[in-house]
Amino acid sequence: MTNIYTIADNIITSLGFTSKENFDALKQGKSGIKQTTDPKITQVPMCASIVDSERLVTEFSAIGNPEKYTRLEKMMILSITESLKQTNIDPTNEDTLFVFSSVKGNIDLIENENHPFEQDRINLWAISDQVCEFFNSSVKPIFISNACISGVSAIITAAQFLKNQKYKNAIVCGGDVISEFTPSGFQSFKAVSEEPCKPYDANRTGITLGEGVGSIILTTNEELVKEDRPVIFRGGSNSNDANHISGPSRTGDGLYYAINNTLKEANKTNTEIDYISGHGTATPYNDEMESKAITWAKLEHVPVNSLKSYWGHTLGAAGIIECVAGIHSIKENCLIKSLGYSEHGVSEPINVIKDFKETEVRNFLKTASGFGGSNVAAYFSELNSD
Amino acid sequence: MENYISKYCIIKPNEVFVDGNLEFSNQEQDGFGAFMKSIYKHKEIKYPKYFKMDNLCKVAFIASEIILKGNEHIKELNPTKVGVILQNSHSSIDTDTKYNETIKDKSNYFPSPAVFVYTLPNVMIGEICIRNKFQGENTCFIAKEFNPEFISDYVNDLLDSGKLDACITGWSDYVDGEYNAMLFLVEKSKENKKDNISFKPEFINQLIK
Numbered sequence: 294m295t296n297i298y299t300i301a302d303n304i305i306t307s308l309g310f311t312s313k314e315n316f317d318a319l320k321q322g323k324s325g326i327k328q329t330t331d332p333k334i335t336q337v338p339m340c341a342s343i344v345d346s347e348r349l350v351t352e353f354s355a356i357g358n359p360e361k362y363t364r365l366e367k368m369m370i371l372s373i374t375e376s377l378k379q380t381n382i383d384p385t386n387e388d389t390l391f392v393f394s395s396v397k398g399n400i401d402l403i404e405n406e407n408h409p410f411e412q413d414r415i416n417l418w419a420i421s422d423q424v425c426e427f428f429n430s431s432v433k434p435i436f437i438s439n440a441c442i443s444g445v446s447a448i449i450t451a452a453q454f455l456k457n458q459k460y461k462n463a464i465v466c467g468g469d470v471i472s473e474f475t476p477s478g479f480q481s482f483k484a485v486s487e488e489p490c491k492p493y494d495a496n497r498t499g500i501t502l503g504e505g506v507g508s509i510i511l512t513t514n515e516e517l518v519k520e521d522r523p524v525i526f527r528g529g530s531n532s533n534d535a536n537h538i539s540g541p542s543r544t545g546d547g548l549y550y551a552i553n554n555t556l557k558e559a560n561k562t563n564t565e566i567d568y569i570s571g572h573g574t575a576t577p578y579n580d581e582m583e584s585k586a587i588t589w590a591k592l593e594h595v596p597v598n599s600l601k602s603y604w605g606h607t608l609g610a611a612g613i614i615e616c617v618a619g620i621h622s623i624k625e626n627c628l629i630k631s632l633g634y635s636e637h638g639v640s641e642p643i644n645v646i647k648d649f650k651e652t653e654v655r656n657f658l659k660t661a662s663g664f665g666g667s668n669v670a671a672y673f674s675e676l677n678s679d
Numbered sequence: 680m681e682n683y684i685s686k687y688c689i690i691k692p693n694e695v696f697v698d699g700n701l702e703f704s705n706q707e708q709d710g711f712g713a714f715m716k717s718i719y720k721h722k723e724i725k726y727p728k729y730f731k732m733d734n735l736c737k738v739a740f741i742a743s744e745i746i747l748k749g750n751e752h753i754k755e756l757n758p759t760k761v762g763v764i765l766q767n768s769h770s771s772i773d774t775d776t777k778y779n780e781t782i783k784d785k786s787n788y789f790p791s792p793a794v795f796v797y798t799l800p801n802v803m804i805g806e807i808c809i810r811n812k813f814q815g816e817n818t819c820f821i822a823k824e825f826n827p828e829f830i831s832d833y834v835n836d837l838l839d840s841g842k843l844d845a846c847i848t849g850w851s852d853y854v855d856g857e858y859n860a861m862l863f864l865v866e867k868s869k870e871n872k873k874d875n876i877s878f879k880p881e882f883i884n885q886l887i888k
Contacts, residue, residue, distance in 0.1 A: 336785070336788065396799065397775075397798075398770070400775065403772075403775055403776065403779050404779060404783075415772060416768065416769065416770070416772070416821075416823070417770050417821040418768065418821055418822055418823045422823075433822075433826070433829070435820065435829070436820060436821040436822065437818060437819065437820060437821070438770055438799070438800050438801060438819050438820075438821050439801045439817075439818055439819055440799045440801050440802075446818055450818070450833070453833070453836055454832075457832075457836055459832065473782055474775070474778070474779065474782070474798075477782045477790045477795075478778070478790060478792070478795035478798065479795075480790065481790040481791060481792045481795055482792045482795070530816070530842065531816055531817060531818065532759060532814050532815065532816070532817070533763070533804070533805065533808040533813060533814050533815070533817045534808075534814070535758070535808040535809050535811075535812045535813055535814050536809065537809070538796055538802050538805045538806065538809065539792070539796045546814070547814060550759045550814060554759075554842070663801075664796060664799050664801075664802065664805070665799055665801040665802045665804060665805030665817075666805045666808055666809065666817075667801060667804075667805070667817055
C-alpha cells in the first residue's frame with residue numbers, strides 16, 4: 294500500500310509564525326486569546342485570537358510585495374514558504390497539487406468598499422489563483438469550503454488524490470481572517486463567549502473566534518522523507534448529520550459515522566488510539582454532541598483535548614493547524630492539556646486532558662463538526678508504530 | 680468499474696432540462712424567485728423549509744428534487760453511503776453581500792442568524808442531506824468553472840472505494856440574479872441497465888453543452 298507521509302508543516306496564529314512557536318506555547322499552556330474592542334471587528338468587547346499584522350507585513354516583505362496581496366493571501370503564501378523550506382519538493386512540478394481550505398476567504402474585502410484589489414478577488418478561487426501564481430504552480434488547484442470541517446476535508450481530499458496516484462505531492466493550506474463579518478454572525482446566534490472559551494467545561498458559554506493559517510505537505514515519495522519515524526496519514530472520512538443546518542445532531546450519529554469509517558479505512562480498532570484532537574468549540578450543543586459520538590465509538594477512555602482555547606476557532610485553518618499540532622504531539626511524545634477545562638461539563642465520561650503530560654503518543658484521531666451538518670475524522674500514526 | 684448517470688438536471692435562466700429534454704420553461708421571464716416557485720409547483724414539491732432557503736440553496740434543492748423523482752430506491756440505500764458533492768464558483772457571496780448590508784450601518788445594525796447561516800456554500804449540501812436523510816460524504820468545492828474532470832475523478836473514487844453507493848453531484852451557482860445548476864445522480868453500474876451514460880468527463884461535457 295502507498296504510504297502518505299507528512300513531511301513539512303507550518304502554523305501562523307496569534308501564538309507565532311512557525312509550528313514550533315505555536316507548539317511550544319501549547320506545551321506551556323499559553324493562550325493567544327485576548328480581549329478586543331477594535332471597532333473593525335466587534336461592536337461589543339469580545340475575546341479573539343488575532344495574528345500580529347506588523348510581523349505579517351515585515352516577514353512577508355522578505356518574500357514579496359505585501360501590497361499586492363490580501364491579509365489572508367499573505368498568511369497563506371508565508372505559511373507555504375515556511376513549509377517548503379523544510380523539504381525539497383518542487384511546487385512548480387506537475388506532480389505537486391495545491392489544496393486550499395477557507396470558509397470566508399477574503400471576506401474583509403466585502404466590508405471595505407475602497408479596497409485596492411480587483412472586484413473578483415472576493416471569490417475563493419481568486420485566492421488559490423494568487424497563491425498558485427506566486428509559487429508558479431502548473432496544476433489546477435482544489436479549493437474546499439466546507440464550513441468548520443474545511444481544513445480536515447482538505448487534507449483528506451489531498452490524500453485521496455495522492456492515493457490514486459494522480460499526484461505525488463500535495464501542499465495543503467487553509468485559513469481565515471477575522472473581520473466584522475464572522476463575529477457579528479456568531480454574536481447574532483448568541484454563540485460567542487465573553488471570556489476565553491472553555492471546551493468541555495461545565496461553565497462553557499460559547500466559542501472564541503480566531504484567525505490564522507496552517508499548511509502541511511504530504512507526499513508518497515519515500516525519498517523525500519527525512520525522519521526515521523515519519524507520521525503518515527492513514528485514513529479519513531466525512532459524513533452529514535442530515536439533522537439541522539445550524540445545530541449539531543443530538544445523538545452524535547454523523548460524527549460517529551465519520552469516526553467509524555475513518556478507523557475502518559485506517560484498519561484500526563478503538564483500543565489502538567492514543568489521543569483524540571477534538572473539535573471542542575465550547576458551545577453547549579457541539580461539545581455535548583462530541584461526547585456522545587466519542588462514547589458511541591467506544592473511545593471515551595482515550596485522552597481528548599480541544600485546542601480552541603489556545604488560538605480560538607480559526608475556521609478554515611482549524612482542521613489543518615490542529616492536525617499539525619497532533620503530529621507534533623507524536624513527534625514530541627506529549628499530550629497538550631485542554632485549556633479552560635476544570636469541571637466536567639458533558640454528559641458522557643470522555644477523558645479530557647487536564648494536565649500537560651509527557652507520554653508515548655504514536656497516533657491520533659482528529660475530529661471536527663460544522664454548520665451544514667458536516668462531520669469529519671482523520672487518523673494519523675507513526676510509521677511502523679503497530 | 681464504471682459508474683453511471685441515472686438522471687441529470689440542468690437549470691438555466693428560465694429553462695429546466697431533464698435527461699437532455701427541455702422539461703419546463705418560463706415564458707414570463709419574471710425573475711429567479713418566481714421561476715423557482717413555478718418549478719416547485721409544477722413538480723408538486725411539498726417542503727415548507729424550501730421557503731426559508733437562500734437562492735443558492737433553492738436552485739440546488741430544486742435540481743436535487745428533480746433528479747430524485749422516480750429514483751425512490753436511493754432513499755432505501757444505506758443513508759451513510761449516499762453522498763452529496765457539489766462545486767460552485769461564487770460560494771455564498773450573494774448572501775454574504777446581503778448579510779453585510781445588515782452590519783454596515785451602525786445606526787441600523789441588525790445581524791440575523793437566519794441570514795448568517797446561509798453565508799456558507801456547503802449549506803446547500805446540508806439542505807439536500809436533511810431533506811433526504813443522506814449521511815454520506817459531503818464536500819463543497821469551489822472553482823471558477825465547473826470542472827467535470829475533477830468532479831468525476833473525485834466522485835468515481837468515492838464510489839469505487841466503497842465509501843459511497845450513490846452520489847448527487849455537479850454544479851450549483853447563484854449570484855446577483857444569475858444562476859446555473861447541473862446536477863447528476865450517479866450510481867454504481869448495474870449490468871441490466873441499457874442506455875448507461877458513464878460518469879466520465881467526455882460524456883459529462885457532451886451533456887452540459
